[in-house]
Amino acid sequence: MLGSVFAKGMRDQWRSLLVWALAVAVIALMIAAFYPSVKASMASYQQIADQMPKVLRDAFIGSDIGSPAGWLDTKLFSMMAPIMFLVYAIAAGARGIAGEEEDGTLDLLLAQPVSRGRVLLQKYAGLVAGVVLLTAVLFATLAITAPMFQMHLGTWQLLQASLLVGLLGLAFGSIAFLVAAAWGRRGLAYGVAGGLAGIMYLMDILAPLSSVLERIQPASLYYYYGIAPVSDGMRAVDVLAFGITALSALVLAYAAFARRDIGA
Amino acid sequence: MSVTIETMGLTKYYGRQPGILDLDLEVAEGEVFGFLGPNGAGKTTTIRLLLDLLRPTRGSARVLGLDSRRDGVELRRRLGYVPGELALYDKLTGDENLRYFTALRGGVDRDWVRKLAERFDLDLTRHVGSLSTGNKRKVALLQAFMHRPAVLILDEPTSGLDPLMQHEFYALLRECREAGQTILLSSHLLPEVQEVCGRAAFVREGRLVAVESMGALGERTVREVEVEFAAPAAERAPEFAALPGVSDLDASGRRLRFKLSGRFDPVVKQLARYDVVSLTSAEPDLDDLFMTYYGADAAAEPAAPGAAPDGPPAPSSDGSPDAG
Numbered sequence: 001m002l003g004s005v006f007a008k009g010m011r012d013q014w015r016s017l018l019v020w021a022l023a024v025a026v027i028a029l030m031i032a033a034f035y036p037s038v039k040a041s042m043a044s045y046q047q048i049a050d051q052m053p054k055v056l057r058d059a060f061i062g063s064d065i066g067s068p069a070g071w072l073d074t075k076l077f078s079m080m081a082p083i084m085f086l087v088y089a090i091a092a093g094a095r096g097i098a099g100e101e102e103d104g105t106l107d108l109l110l111a112q113p114v115s116r117g118r119v120l121l122q123k124y125a126g127l128v129a130g131v132v133l134l135t136a137v138l139f140a141t142l143a144i145t146a147p148m149f150q151m152h153l154g155t156w157q158l159l160q161a162s163l164l165v166g167l168l169g170l171a172f173g174s175i176a177f178l179v180a181a182a183w184g185r186r187g188l189a190y191g192v193a194g195g196l197a198g199i200m201y202l203m204d205i206l207a208p209l210s211s212v213l214e215r216i217q218p219a220s221l222y223y224y225y226g227i228a229p230v231s232d233g234m235r236a237v238d239v240l241a242f243g244i245t246a247l248s249a250l251v252l253a254y255a256a257f258a259r260r261d262i263g264a
Numbered sequence: 265m266s267v268t269i270e271t272m273g274l275t276k277y278y279g280r281q282p283g284i285l286d287l288d289l290e291v292a293e294g295e296v297f298g299f300l301g302p303n304g305a306g307k308t309t310t311i312r313l314l315l316d317l318l319r320p321t322r323g324s325a326r327v328l329g330l331d332s333r334r335d336g337v338e339l340r341r342r343l344g345y346v347p348g349e350l351a352l353y354d355k356l357t358g359d360e361n362l363r364y365f366t367a368l369r370g371g372v373d374r375d376w377v378r379k380l381a382e383r384f385d386l387d388l389t390r391h392v393g394s395l396s397t398g399n400k401r402k403v404a405l406l407q408a409f410m411h412r413p414a415v416l417i418l419d420e421p422t423s424g425l426d427p428l429m430q431h432e433f434y435a436l437l438r439e440c441r442e443a444g445q446t447i448l449l450s451s452h453l454l455p456e457v458q459e460v461c462g463r464a465a466f467v468r469e470g471r472l473v474a475v476e477s478m479g480a481l482g483e484r485t486v487r488e489v490e491v492e493f494a495a496p497a498a499e500r501a502p503e504f505a506a507l508p509g510v511s512d513l514d515a516s517g518r519r520l521r522f523k524l525s526g527r528f529d530p531v532v533k534q535l536a537r538y539d540v541v542s543l544t545s546a547e548p549d550l551d552d553l554f555m556t557y558y559g560a561d562a563a564a565e566p567a568a569p570g571a572a573p574d575g576p577p578a579p580s581s582d583g584s585p586d587a588g
Contacts, residue, residue, distance in 0.1 A: 002356075002360060002363050002364040002367055003367045004367065004368070005368070008364055012355075103351055104350075104351025105352065105353055107312075107347045108345075108347055108351065108352065108365070108404070108407070109368075110315075110316075110317055111315050111317070111343075111347070112340060112365055112368040112369050113337045113338070113340045113341035113368070113369055114337065114368050115336070115337050260319070261317070261318045261319055262312075262318065263312075263317065
C-alpha cells in the first residue's frame with residue numbers, strides 16, 4: 001500500500017474512513033428502524049408539523065413526514081447525512097496538500113521525481129474515493145434496511161438521494177482542497193469551506209423570506225441539494241452544479257499549487 | 265570538466281526580505297562542494313530553489329544541464345536530497361518510508377539500502393516517530409543515497425549525528441566522490457567542510473561572499489591554541505612567539521595561549537621537545553573567519569563580480585533573512 005501517492009493516502013486514511021463508514025451505516029440504520037413506530041403515531045406528528053411556520057417546516061421537517069420518503073428526508077437527509085458528509089469531505093480535502101505541507105513531509109515528497117500535478121491529482125483522488133465509499137455505504141444501508149422497516153422506496157430513488165449528499169460533500173471537500181492547495185494551511189481550508197457551507201445553508205433556508213434572497217438562492221449549493229432529496233430526486237442541473245464546482249476547484253487548485261513556493 | 269550545478273543570478277525574495285541575492289555559482293562534475301554560511305544565510309533557500317520547491321524571483325538554476333523549473337521531474341530523478349528540516353512519515357517505519365520513496369522513484373538497489381542501514385547502524389523496522397534525531401537523519405540520508413544519484417544535495421546532513429556516524433558519513437561522501445558523484449554540502453561548520461570538500465562557497469545574509477579552495481583556506485585559518493606544560497610556561501614563550509603563524513601569545517602558570525594561523529607543523533615540532541600535559545585547539549569560528557578575511561562589513565560588500573543587486577531594496581545588515 002505504498003506504491004503511489006494515492007495508495008499511501010488510502011493507507012493513511014483507511015482507519016478513519018472505516019469509522020466514518022460505520023457511523024454512516026449505523027445512523028442510517030437507526031433512522032430507518034424508527035420508521036415503523038413513527039408510522040403508527042404519524043397522525044399526531046403530522047399535526048405538529050402542520051402547525052409550524054412554513055420556513056421552519058421546510059428547513060427542519062420537510063413536507064410529508066409520515067411517508068417513507070418524507071421520513072428519510074426529514075430525519076436523515078435534511079441534517080445528519082449532509083453534516084457527516086461535509087465534515088468528512090472538508091477534513092479530507094484540507095488534509096490533501098496542507099496536511100503534508102504542515103507536517104513538512106511535502107518537501108521530501110516533491111524532491112522525488114514526481115510532478116506537482118501528479119501529487120495533486122492523486123491527493124484529490126483520495127478525497128473522491130472516500131466520498132464514493134461513504135456514498136456507497138449510505139446507499140447500500142438504505143437499500144437493504146428500508147424494506148425491513150416498512151419503507152418501500154425505489155432503489156433508484158435511494159441512489160439519487162445518496163448521490164446528492166455525496167456530491168454535496170464532494171463539492172465542499174473540493175473547496176477545502178483548493179484552499180489547502182493554494183495556501184497550504186489546514187485551518188484556513190476548514191474555515192473557508194466550513195464558513196461557506198454555513199452561509200450557503202442560511203442562504204438556502206432563508207430564501208423564502210425575501211425576494212432578494214430568493215433570487216440569489218441558486219448561488220447556494222444547497223439549492224441543488226434541495227430540501228427533500230428522497231422525495232424530489234436528482235435533476236441534471238444538480239449534477240452539473242456540483243460537478244462544475246468540484247472540477248473548477250480542482251483546476252484552480254492545480255493552477256495555484258503548480259506555481260507557488262512550498263512550505264517556508 | 266563539465267559544470268554540474270549552475271546558478272545564474274539566482275534571486276529569491278520573501279516579500280521584501282531577500283533570501284538569496286544574485287547568486288552565480290558553478291559546481292564542476294565530480295566535485296564535493298561546500299556551501300558554507302551561518303544559519304539564515306540563504307543556504308536552504310538556494311537548495312530549495314535548486315529542487316524547484318521554491319520559485320526564483322529572478323535568475324535560474326541548472327543541474328546536469330536541466331532547468332530546475334522546466335525539467336524538474338527529470339532533474340530530481342537524478343538527484344538525491346537531504347532536507348535541512350527533517351520531516352519524514354512518523355507513522356511509518358524507516359523501511360516503509362524508504363519503500364514509498366522507492367516506489368515513486370524506481371531504480372533502487374535494495375541490497376545497497378540494506379548495506380547502508382547496517383553501515384550506519386540503523387534499525388529500519390522502527391517507526392520513524394520513535395527514532396532519535398540522529399536516527400531520523402540516517403533515514404533521510406539513506407533516502408538520498410539509495411538510488412546512487414549523479415548529484416547529491418545535502419542540507420546540513422550531519423546535524424544530530426553523533427561523531428562516529430559523522431565520520432562514517434564523511435567516508436561515504438569520499439566514496440561517492442570517487443564514484444564520480446557530484447555533491448553540494450551545506451553546512452555552518454567550517455571543519456566539516458574542510459574535512460570533505462575541495463572548494464566551498466561562503467554565503468552571508470543572502471550574498472555570495474567568496475568561493476575558496478579548501479587547501480588555500482587551511483593556510484589562512486586562525487585557531488586558538490592552548491598548551492599545558494608539566495613545567496612553568498613563561499620561559500618557553502619567546503621560542504613559540506618566534507614560530508611562523510603564532511601571534512597574541514600569552515603565558516600564565518604552566519599554560520601557554522596563542523593564535524595560530526596556517527599550518528600546525530612548526531608548533532607541533534616545537535612542542536615535541538617538552539613534556540606536554542594537554543593541548544587544546546578550538547575549531548575556527550565561521551564568524552571569525554568572515555571578520556578576518558573579508559572585514560567586518562563583508563556581508564554588505566559582495567566579493568563576487570557582477571553580484572551587485574540591480575533594483576530591489578538592499579538588505580539591511582542587521583536583518584536575519586531567509587526562512588530556513
